[in-house]
Amino acid sequence: MTQQDAAPGHFTPGRESLAAYLDDHLIGAETGVRLFTAAQRTWEGSPYEETFARLVEEISDERDELESLIHALGYARSKAKAAAAAVGAAAGKLGPLNPLSTGGGATGQLELESLQSLVRMKESLWRTLLVLSGTDHRFNAARLQELIEMARGQQEAVAEVMEKTAVERFLATD
Template identity: 70%
Template sequence: MPQTATGRTPRHESLAAYLDDHLLAAETGVRLFKAARKTWEGTEHESVFAQLVEQISDERDELETLILALGYQRSQIKKALAWVGAAVGRTGPINPLSTGRGPTGQLELETLQAIVRAKECLYRTLLVLSAHDHRFHAPRIREMLELAQQQQDAVARVMEETVPARFLT
């Protein structure tokens, strides 16, 4: 069994499950950001969500590539959950009317921020692991961490700019 730079052996089962969980969440995130792009279509914020969909899709693909490069297999159960989630996601579960108005528009933006925050936590975890395991490329993880923070800021800006229209008369 390979050892890390510190001589410790990776817990492959735990790490594989953790990364697979984040991949499942990333797949869900892509669907929710696509729904948000639809919500904000035709507004000044449309381009923000179009860019976020592209970035988050690319990150999901990169995570899947990492999982395979590490020699881990996707859980068949989680693959099935991703398929079910895709079917449910088409209905726009958070904001089914695809409107930026009212409490559902607010909840959608808050959920998107939470998704990106979870991804930031993944990168922080991988950054710690990179100090112990040479399979994780610290400079790239730092780039991804910075991108996640920029994505959070972008969603927060849309929320802050649009919240008065949702709740003030």
């Protein structure tokens, strides 16, 4: 029996691996939405507020698209991973450290670099699915290419904020 012939709910090891991979990326996407939303609050009132507002909208839409894809493929979310993600989200809201609260100094730089890394990971997801689209026609190659380009643009947008604010962050005088 091929993976294509597997009964619904019964996945061969390759399918289980893909389901777990997509589920992990969905957790990452949910984290990304939270972190970009926090960044939007951090940069509120700055010339970069609109940039982060746009990024939050795009990344939220992509998270929703990934979740829809997971359901369309017949995969179910891991209850354990979903619960762990919910606990992590709650802890992040209650904890004394807001990972994107200052925007300044070395911490601000690392926060922006972390946002770029999250978007780079997402780009890697879309690239992986694009490769799979060559043999699994459930993946829309044209849409995946669009998502790759969007991720590149998002990385550039964060890099632009990082570069334009670096002097102020590191070389500002009192």
